Amino acid sequence: MAMKSYPPEFKADAVALYLSDPARTYASVARDLGINRETLRLWVKEARADGTAGGAKKAGPAKKPASGPISSDDVLEEENKQLRARVRELELERDILRRAAKYFAGRDELVSRFEFVADHVGAFGVKRLCRVLGLSRSGFYRWMKAASxxxxxxxxxxxxxxxxxxxxxxxxxxxxxxxxxxxxxxxxxxxxxxxxxxxxxxFGIVGVHLRKKVRTTVPEPSHQKVPDLLRRDFTAPAPNQRYVGDITYLPVGEGRFLYLATVLDLGSRRLAGWSIADHMRTELVTDALRAAATTRGSLDGAIFHSDHGAQYTSAEFAQVCAELGVRQSMGVVGTSADNAAAEAFNASLKRETLQGAGRWSSPREARLAVFKWITRYNTRRRHSTLSYLSPIDYEQQSTARVLLAA
CATH class of the missing domain: 1.10.10 (Arc Repressor Mutant, subunit A)
Structure with a gap:
């Protein structure tokens, strides 16, 4: 079912998606995200009011003078004035990004970006630098305060x-x-x-160690054995009973990656929880599982099936599963068929978002593309195994059938 309340991250991503393409309308973006048009318009208005929109404002019509008729020359002059101001702003942003590319030298760490702002604040100002680099001004000032x-x-x-x-x-x-x-x-x-x-x-101090064979799945030896509760049966009698999950790479510019963790409901094929980060620590998968629990209200008694990746075999993930009442399930090490449903979802996501491109140009572009696709996938994308309904439409029809039967 569609959400009645939306987390701040969803609102921020929705606003960024609308502002990222001047050709998009409130109606088209709202339709893709499965929300009300006026809700999206209100979010954008609020973001612009508090200065968190981070995108270019749409150019409005030239203002009327206090008195007298408006000539075509006046209109053109006002439009040219707005365009010149926008061009100057874009040139400044381009200059910032060019300097940043040289400054970071292949790194994109938060500290590096704060250092860049501190070194260039005299030329561009804190507000503009933080907006272009996607930083929080309050975070930057906290970083400066902690310099000593x-x-x-x-x-x-x-x-x-x-x-x-x-x-x-x-x-x-x-x-x-x-x-x-x-x-x-x-x-x-x-x-x-x-x-x-x-x-x-x-400081680059490294001890001697034997070269080991590279393994894509490294379980934590201290964790107990987890049974395979699905045995390649990727179906469920109803939603919120059986889930699968995986981690996939999201390639961005200059050989870097973001990582996406997913929690997919086998009953309705809805992506109930997901998380994106620039690391593969266990919190990536625990955040996705907690997001699914928030979406569903409870995961108590549900099965979650995964591969034997170190994140899923960790004691920390087992503790979160126990906390949420989730039963863990794992396939055989090195056999992708034992987690085929999650693998197929990731393949569809990449195929339909990248559309043949090798990578996204930036982490921001990747996040917006994935956010847009996942939201559309849940609310509008027709699924062949659901009689060509979207996951949320399928769940709503299932609920309606249950109510009628009662």
């Missing part, structure tokens, strides 16, 4: 790195972070092993 604390941490990390280098050289560069941590503690140094690993990564 960061400098102190950096100095402490540099001092620790010198100690680590001495240990590393002493043992012929063979020690990794666990042994380096033990050596430091043996010398009376109280230090966390995670900090040692982080400092070693940052």
């Amino acid at each position: 604390a960061r400098a102190a941490r950096a100095a402490a990390d540099a001092a620790l790195a010198e100690e680590i280098k001495q240990i590393h050289e002493e043992f012929d560069s063979t020690y990794g972070s666990p042994r380096v941590t033990a050596e430091l503690r043996g010398k009376g140094r109280e230090v966390n092993h995670k900090r040692v690993a982080r400092v070693m990564r940052r």
Whole structure:
């Protein structure tokens, strides 16, 4: 069923989708997203009012003078004035992005973007820089306020790195972070092993390790065995009973990736939960599962089937499943057929959004494309296994049949 209340992320993405294409109308975007046209118009109005819209405003008609008739020359002059202002703004944005491309040198970390804003605030101003780079101004000011604390941490990390280098050289560069941590503690140094690993990564200190065969699915050894409760039967008697999920890559510019985690209902083929991030940590899949629980109200007693990826075999994911009352199910390692429904969904998404292109030009473009497609998939895209109904229409008809039968 369509949502009656919408999370802030949905509203922000809907506004960004409308503003990303001047040719789109409120009606067409609202139809794609399965929402009311006036609701979308209100969101855009509010975003423009509070300065969070992040897109170009539509050029309106020239204002009438206080008195006297409006000549065609006056109209053209006003339009030219607006166009010249827009061209100047676009030229500034292009200059910012060109400088940023050189500054980041292939990286797109949040700290790098904040540093870029700090270094160029005199030329462009904080508001414009944060808007173009997709940053929060409040976040930038918090980052600036913490500069002294960061400098102190950096100095402490540099001092620790010198100690680590001495240990590393002493043992012929063979020690990794666990042994380096033990050596430091043996010398009376109280230090966390995670900090040692982080400092070693940052300063390029690497221990000798054997080359291992690359595996796409790496389970966590400490986690208990999970049975296969589906056995390649990707059907369900009703919605909210059996789900499948997977992680897929979203290729963006310059060889980078975003990652999409999905939770697909086998009863209606609705994408009940999903999450996009620039990492593959376990929180990517737990966020998707929690989103599905929010959509459904409860997942208590439902089955969730996945592959043996490290995120799904982790103790953290098992704990979230237990918290939500979800029963875990997993297929055989290395057999994609055991999670075919999730694989097929990901293939359809990429085929229909990329349409033959190798990648998206930016993370923002990828997010908007995926957001638009998923929303349309749930609300409008006809599914062959659902008698060519959309997932939400199918669920509504199923509910109506149950009510009539009662």
